[in-house]
Amino acid sequence: MAYQLASRNEEINIVAFDYGQRHRRELECAKRCAADLDAKYNEVDLRGVGSLLTGSALTDDIDVPHGHYAAPNMAITIVPNRNAIFLTVAFGIAVARNATAVATAVHGGDHYVYPDCRQEFLESFNAMQRLACEGTGHPDLHLETPFANGNKGDIVRVGAELNVPFDQTWSCYEGSELHCGKCGTCVERQEAFEMAGVDDPTIYRD
């Protein structure tokens, strides 16, 4: 999504969240992406929030489940209210910087498990933010969700057209140096490249 926005000559800020996730590699990748696109990079320290949102395999000492996303055991990867928290912070930053939009690359493949990736939630969130900012001089500020009705295959297709360096992007929920190849998000990553008919440059541990 960042490469897509940059290709339209939008001036972008990349906002990444440190909430104590074990897959901190995604932060390095976000930073590298910002450098590659000559975009501002903001890493938001939410570790103090993450430590209170206990019970998720993404932050706690609980095993990350293996297998496919649609499986009920993936619910353990829910961090309570994570997307709503991230998006409200992003809107705060957008107001402070006079930005016209907040964009998020949530996608349809996450609908099964994560209610805060669904279209109804995203529309409701956008309506809430418009009311929260009403009269504060940011009438155009809104949420953009280019992949909300697509899937990860669509994201790979768009990325391939824009020559995104996929080997410098991160999905895996485990905290290792390499993608594990077995957790839900690794399974989905592999499927996405297959669906798009694009070579997957990722090195998987298993």
Added chain:
Amino acid sequence: MAYQLASRNEEINIVAFDYGQRHRRELECAKRCAADLDAKYNEVDLRGVGSLLTGSALTDDIDVPHGHYAAPNMAITIVPNRNAIFLTVAFGIAVARNATAVATAVHGGDHYVYPDCRQEFLESFNAMQRLACEGTGHPDLHLETPFANGNKGDIVRVGAELNVPFDQTWSCYEGSELHCGKCGTCVERQEAFEMAGVDDPTIYRD
């Protein structure tokens, strides 16, 4: 509001936010309130967020305006998207703790300046949160706003009935040891006691 909920034998968690505000005294007061009510106290470290939400007199090196809240100059006390950020974090904590409600004491006196204290915003926020939590096992979790249509006079009246130790509560936006007596929230505090016909035990510097 905390004393009111406790008087109904609700088991409460008090959540206070450190966002780098100069009136950090409010955090000590929140902690003391929790101890007084035998409630759990959670201080959420949002300083990493606050530092990105620049431009408000509550966090930056800008003079806190004096006078009445309805005045246009009070807009400088807006911290971008603050209430939405606080509330989404509170909902995350509520999910993690299996709570049934998040309560906030925003009041009608703030409607002039702060869009995120208005009834339309609060209803929209509640609807958004219900969608965000849908199917995650928290069907009853909702937002409570007992003073949304009242004013600070109503808050003082309720507090007086419950013997709230008002001398241990904090309003002032300045960072001093005593309430300044001149900033918007001090002016409103004094008016609230007058409206309620309750003696104000606060010691004002001016």
